[in-house]
Amino acid sequence: MSQIVYITLKRHVRLDERRISFFDVAEAEVDEDAKPILEKLIVKTAKPSSGNVVIVTILDVIKALKTVFPDAQTVITGETETIVSLQPVSVRAPLWKIAFVWIVLFTGAALTIMNFHEDVSMQKVHALLYEKITGIKNENPLILQIPYSIGLGLGMILFFNRLWQKRLNEEPGPLDLEMFKYEEDINAYLAANEKEKP
Structure with missing residues (x-):
C-alpha cells in the first residue's frame, strides 16, 4: 500500500x-x-x-x-x-547600541510631541479651558496638564497594544499589521526576484 x-x-x-x-x-x-x-x-x-x-x-x-x-x-x-x-544565529545587540537607539527614538518622539503642542498652542488652550471652567486666570494649569500628559502616554500604549514585549490583548495593533504587510511585500518581492535569476 x-x-x-x-x-x-x-x-x-x-x-x-x-x-x-x-x-x-x-x-x-x-x-x-x-x-x-x-x-x-x-x-x-x-x-x-x-x-x-x-x-x-x-x-x-x-x-x-x-x-x-x-x-x-x-x-x-x-x-x-x-x-x-x-542567516547566522542571531547574537544579541550590545547594550550601548540598544541604549543609543532608544535615546534617539525617545528624543525624536518627545520633540515631535512638543512641536505639535507648540503649533496648536496647547498651553494657551489649557489656560483658556481652566479659565472657562474655574473663572480663575492661570497660565500653567497643572491640574489639566498633568492628567493630559499621563493620558497621552496611556493612549499611546493602548493604541499600539504593547507594553514592552507583552501585548495587552490578543488583537494585533497597528504596528503589528504594518509589520505583517511589510514582511508580505518583502516575501513577494524576494519570491519574484529569485524566480527571475538564471
Whole structure:
C-alpha cells in the first residue's frame, strides 16, 4: 500500500545552515514510522553563489520525497513555495547600541510631541479651558496638564497594544499589521526576484 503524505509549505523560514531539510520548510501529516525518515531528508542544498535567500518550491519537496518514498501519493495544501533566509544565529545587540537607539527614538518622539503642542498652542488652550471652567486666570494649569500628559502616554500604549514585549490583548495593533504587510511585500518581492535569476 502506498504512503499518502499531506504537505503544506511554510511561508518564510530563517535558517543558519545551507542544508535545508524536509521539516525545515514543510509541515506534513504522515505515518509515525515515516517521520524519522523525513526528518533526515535534505530537500535542497543552497550554493554559496545563491546568496542569502533561497526559494524552495513544492516541486523541490516532492522530488526529494520521491527519493525515499517512490510510491508516495502527495496531497498539497496551502503554500506552494517557501522563502528561506539564510542567516547566522542571531547574537544579541550590545547594550550601548540598544541604549543609543532608544535615546534617539525617545528624543525624536518627545520633540515631535512638543512641536505639535507648540503649533496648536496647547498651553494657551489649557489656560483658556481652566479659565472657562474655574473663572480663575492661570497660565500653567497643572491640574489639566498633568492628567493630559499621563493620558497621552496611556493612549499611546493602548493604541499600539504593547507594553514592552507583552501585548495587552490578543488583537494585533497597528504596528503589528504594518509589520505583517511589510514582511508580505518583502516575501513577494524576494519570491519574484529569485524566480527571475538564471
